[in-house]
Amino acid sequence: MSDPVPLTTDHPGQVASATPPAPGRSRRLGDRGLAVAFISPAMLLLLAMSVFPLLWALYLSFTDYSATRGGPANFIGFGNYTAILTSAQVHTRALTTLIYVVGAVGLQTVLGFGIAYLISRRTHGRGVLTTLFLVPMMLSPVVVGLFWRFMLDAQFGVVNSMLGSLGLGQVEWLTRQRTALLSLIVVDTWQWTPFIMLIALAGLTAVPKYLYEAASIDRASEWFRFRTITLPLVWPLLLIAVLFRAIEAFRLFDLVYILTNGGPGVSTETLSFHIYKVAFLGFNTGTASAYGILMVLVVIVLTQLYLRYLNKLKEG
């Protein structure tokens, strides 16, 4: 049946002969055996739970298979792919996702870096401040989504209540096209600004002191010091953080599911949310698989950027 484990013994985790620290053939074999024994269980699990499902999805993406209707899976070539790529509905979701990713990641980068910069200039209370700022990031998206939905409720929500106290009118946060997408971006920003902040802070505190001292002797302007000393040193780390967030934001599902359910209409449906509907409302498994594979391709591109940058960072 489908148990993939026996098929995958020929995994890539083969081990080359190491240059061993001690002589003796038996030990060398021991090392190799040890490496195989230690690496292969993890590799097998990943092959079974990540690679195999993905290959299965790849196969199904060329068929009209449905998980509930049964019947054989008929090959239909690239039918699903052309249908998805030419579908106006998909284009709408792609645009929504793009706006969301750019908006949310952009906003949290600016805010996160700003907060980190402000914190890094403090001498006292940095630890407490950092810890407090990190709380939102640790919460489950379910908790975040539910609670913001409650707070943004137009009638009973505390946000509108406070706006009312300030003499401002009620805002329909979750039921207007523009504000609903904005609300998603705001909530995501609330949760993930701490992530950028944390990483930016690591970069900022690592800037060697003597550089600033040299600059202050030169009476360089604050902006000049920021631009020529701080930013170049923090930039690589910040970029990593941004890429990481972009990947995560691109696959966003849970927040949409809970906060707006894609509404009003379909105006906050992201690509992930649309895949869910294709996969579970009509059980169009073939189409959903192709849709998913296309999304994975985008993620792979983003991941490659991420990994390449990481690599550079490690070597540098």
Add this chain to the structure above:
Amino acid sequence: MAVSVDEAVSTGPARDHTPPARRLGGRGRSVLEVALLTVLAVVMLFPVLWMIETSIKENRDVYAIPAKFFDFKVTLDHYKDVFVAPDGGRSALSVSFLNSVVVAGASTVLATVLGVPAAWAYSRFAVKAKKDQLFFILSTRFMPPVVVVVPIFLMYRQVGLIDNKLGLILIYTAFNVPFTIWMMKGFVDEVPAEYEDAAMLDGYTRLQAFRRFTLPLLVPGIAATAVFALIFSWNEFVFATFLTSSDSVRTAPPAIAGLIGGTTTDWGLVAAASVVFALPVLVFAYLVRKHLIAGVTLGAVRR
């Protein structure tokens, strides 16, 4: 070396606020910065405070307009409702919390057992295409859950793992193993291989050297890694929603999400359940604060 919050306080290198303070308006600027930070901190923390407040309000105060910030009657009924069903038995929510403990716990243990030896092997041995393998391992972590859930569903239905805790444990393990390997490899790299070499010269086998000399040094790192794995599985929602359907298997995130959408929504209960659910994570996160950066970047960034 991982940057820690504590270190940021005590040994942060750049103290450049003294020169500007001497300048005209330097003090004013400092005050402005503190004020800005305070405002930002209040904004970031307000939702959490509001959640805690809602959880101890009576339901009729929950809906009050204008919102009541201070003058409300405190009640702990919602917390009782989280754990106790109206008929006095165990509530469905408390069962789901228990399920979360089992699923998150077991998957963390599994990921640790599988990931730590692999991380050690990657750190110590020359493995063919090591970099490729490591990057491949990390990239499996980036797959969109909604995409993976469809084939996983098909696979699980063949082997009867749908609506089964083992099914959730396996998929969470698979998502945590890449993280564990990357995170742990950093820790292993920090332990000099010479310790093992020396032990082997004394007649220990490689495995014994690992067990007796390296492993004890890795324990703090393993603990930190495990805590992060625990947090990931604890908070996970997508797989939990689509792969479970019965009360006896459902974990807390879908159970909490299920509190809305009945015929009446008890927001006090939602808030109390959220607080109870978030508390362990915050405690754990505080415990591993030294490794937060490595933790949240899947072990990829460590300074």
Add this chain to the structure above:
Amino acid sequence: MRHPRRIGRVSASGRKVRLATAAMLLVATTVTACGDGKDDDAKASAPKAPATIPELTKDPLTLSFIWFDWPPAKALEAFANAEYKKERSNATIKVNTVPNANWHDAMFTQFAARKTDFDIAILDSQHIGEAVTNGNILDLTDFVKNNIDVAAYNPYLLAAYGQFPQAETGKRDENASLYGLPLLGDTWTMIYRKDLIGDKPPQTWDQMISAAEKCQADNPGVSGLAFHQANGSDAAAVTYNTVNGVYGGNLWDSKTRKIDGVINDAAGQEAMDVLVNKMKPLTAKGSGNWFIDEVNAAVAQGKACIAFNWIAASGGLLDPKQSTLGTTREQILDKLGFATLPSQKTNLVPLGGMGMHVSAYSATANQTEALNFMKWFERADIQKKWAAAGGVPSRTDALESPEFLNAGPFNQVYTDSVPRMRDMWNVPEYARLVNIENTNVNAALNGAKKPKDALDDIAKEQQGVLDSSGRKGGGGL
């Protein structure tokens, strides 16, 4: 890296190995998936339940249901364990509940898994087509013939919760197959503030709108109307369908499977216009994502003059603990009235509620017990007891019994509504049809689409779903 001398080189052979692995996996996948296909072929149509109930087991047995989380689910479990146990002491009833939003997905993913943790699925009437076509539930035709007194029911109630292909509104085709029996009847009730608009409920839709308008103007802070507008479940779709029915529209022509040109005909356009341009302005700001619980909250908080909700979900309104309208049930009832929906061009009301359907994948002993339970449940005396326990029965005698009519202030509304009911399509494509309608009506209600465009999009997209069976690729988009 600390130990450069040990680092191996990135070699091409690693990639080759990986490619070979990938190829092997792909082959394995194909084989598995084809094997899967054969499994499915064998069960292409619904298996038949026995005409007479076979011998029941004497061993302890748990009969499991699946429903969504709401008060009737708890009522059913308590009622069945108290009453059914009297006849079958070895049986225990368990009603598994899922969140309403997950209800369809939770049942059909288990059906898709060919393994269910429930014996009786409580399907929405519109889910029948999907379940029957996939062979997920038992064909009860012969069982019903031998065990159920069909004359005791309004024929449409039997048809709505059991028949496939779907019956014409108000009728039952006696030659068609039955796949389920009624569990809980339901329809919308109009909830109105007697203290604000008077004791007499409005009789026509127009009167209802002007009463709401006047009430809203007279009572600052209270909205004229509250109804379902959310884009999840079937919320906004039922709202539009109700107005569509009242204004003489049709959802489709079931014989020719035509939607485009039917739902968006003149009557359909008028209904959409009434909903968006006359009713929506009378609702609270930001009510565009409201469903059952939000409408209830608005009524209980005294924020709505007239509201529409499912009867089975209205019990909570009488609970003083959740209401600001009074400190006792009587005080609340002084202010709240429950009435059948106003009529306009027709007097149609939406059919809600659910039936019991036997999972094709549960064990034979459990299926047998399920059939026995259903036969027991549809008995005249049990139907009355179910009514007294807070349920909504389906047998005519039970609907007209004092046990039912005195059990709740809205029960008379249900009995009066039974001959006026209309359902949606119960075709296998239901989930997608309702999603199209939900999202478009929700978009129109929230200004994301013009009402006419939304209606035309519904017609076009739904027609596309019905016509897409032969299309190659992209199904579900």
